[in-house]
Amino acid sequence: MYFAERRNAGQRCAFVRFDDAERYDYIELIMEELRYGDMNRFRNSSSSNDEPSDDDQDALLLGLAAELILLHPEAERTIITYLKTIKKRVEIEEALAMALVMVSHSARQRVLAERFNRSTETINRNVREVLRGLCMFASQIIRPFDYDQDAVGAIDGTHIPACPPSGHQMAYTNRHGFQSQNLLAVCDFDMRFTYIYAGWEGSAHDARVLDDALSHPSDFPMAPEGKYYLVDAAYKNVPGFLPPYKNAARAGPEKILFNTRHSELRNVIERTFGVLKNRFKFLKGPVPNFYMTTQVNVVIACCALHNFLRLHQPGDAHFQLAEDGNVGLEHQQGGGELPHVQPLNASRAEVMAWKARRDAIATEMYGAQRRRRR
Template identity: 40%
Template sequence: MFQDDDNSVDGISSDDGSSSDDEALMLFMHQKRKRRMMQMACMIGMYHLDSYCNKGPRRVPIESGHDWVLTTLHNETACYNMFRMHRPVFEKLHSVLVDSYGLKSTKRMSSVESLGLFLWIVGSPQSVRQAENRFVRSLETIVRKFDKVLACLIKLAKDIIRPIDRQFRTVHLKLRSRKYAPFMDNCIGAIDGTHIQVVVPVATAAQHRNRHKEKSQNVMCVCDFDMRFTFVLAGWPGSVHDMRVFNDARSRFGDKFPKPPPNKFYLVDSGYPNRPGYLSPYKGLTYHFQEYRDGTMPRGKKEHFNFTHSSLRNVIERCFGVLKNKWRILFHLPSYPQQKQSKIIVACIALHNFIRQSQLADIDFDLCDQDENYVPLSMPTTTTNDSTNEMDSAAMNQFRAWVADGLWSLKQQ
């Protein structure tokens, strides 16, 4: 502070013979910086006091998260509604994750509570804030335990999302029906994509917008006729065409992608070319199974082929329906990093396969088993069916014509 009446600076006198103006100014600036540092230290101290000392009373839960999970497991209806599986499946999944995939109990949370927490978040779905309140845990603990179970399920996914027999030596029971045999004997499953809505940074929003103007990931999946996923590729932006994702799966993941053996084939929609190993429908004709059911039945061998093709390929739509109906977080993933969003998708598919392979009762799968035309939530796939620019194979076109003739002859009998 300047005091002009006695020619001093902060009480330090200045005369022409002993002190210079420069020295006084330097001393003033030094003391000014010192005052600012003291003010900053005071502000930090007040923040620390408010954040760490003036806390409210420690929350004492009426029912701990561990107790809530155990209580829920003992109520059949609540268990299925909260954890999206019955208790025997939960206990089997818990044992597998503990014994083989590194899920462990800690002082802060048991492995049972951790698994219940994860299933409750992805199934209902619930936010981490809701989980914090329900389990009476810190946000840091909730996130850390969620990530731990997620890591275990990703390890499980590597073992469970694959064909049971990579040579596909068995004709599925469904294909032995006189509606299909022997012309569909070599069919081994279906391929399609689905869109999962995601939250992405503004810089990448445009490339993630699909044809419905939603920000999404285009997730390509392969499934068999037991409604098991045998391959998944997540992470591609929603604006990308199915064929680009498909080509990436075959090239970049060639050792993991379940390529069809010679003379075997998958069913694909009109967004894919008719190529060896991948049988697509006739383009320009009514195709989707639901369109035939709601309108006129097929006329002629080509429409009948499309109808039969669609009625078999709807297995992947049923898979997607069960997957999303059970794991509701997939309707709109929270704003996690993109890699974590993709991992959650894969983890949910691993859970889907685990429940199916357990061969234990499950409401969603049981409904599908009782009606082969039942699609949960009536949810078709949301990928584009625009034709690809890639050319069809002449040999595969001849094979399709042979199948169409054979299926038509079966219908006439």
């Protein structure tokens, strides 16, 4: 059995072996203590601008194992139902804790085996099962939440380090020179993911990934008519997607102002990526030699946990740092323009009307600023 022994004023968790007959009772004790103890302590201290320590983050994620299992109805219908169909000698809470420690600290399986006093085969099998369960959970928690504004969210891509199979290294080598998978993400202005598309090779252009997401039947949340997503200059200016002006410095003050306001709103996706990677160190690499399917599942699982934390712990330290502007932003442009990549089938008249709408927004925005200065 694994018992959480307190160290350093009740912050560090170490697992000690006990008889198997006591396993379930002790796991319940651990999770109840973390759920009502460390989680509340972390919430009370999360208003600080200091970056959370590894001990605080460890307690938070192990407490999340209990909260995810015990409180969220979708978890009961997805993760628990899936894991209960598998004949397991490891309790569900413990298996989830293994996966959470791996993605939060980028812990290798030998480290997890020593910490949980399990074999590396047991660690590997349980982590993969939990990741598949979290991917099912992602389908319930990664979704659009509301469309109250004309701008319904932001779209961008980010590179997640990858360990590609032999013979595919060149395809996964991005323009920055390292091997990665290109993650396309859509988020709202509350830093919640509403859509993710993982698994594309790092050499793929952001616009190409979006084109593929829209070319096949998928659950991509298209913006309602008249509304749009904010995108960067790597994407086309077509209905539903609003990029900034190119070469705005030569075009006039209204377009400069538009680009400034556009950037201030669109950087929510950069801050969201920053929070995601700061919380889950696995996504910063280096990545173990997992199957690519497992690497993609890790990304999806981390995005699902990110949304869960945003919904149930919106004031934790990582989100507070992002809201205060103290989190490292992701600045990864998708590359140069690809004239042959058109993410939507739009007629020339529709494209021209959409450009005229962007011009009208820029003109109205500049006029409002001048009126306020008078």
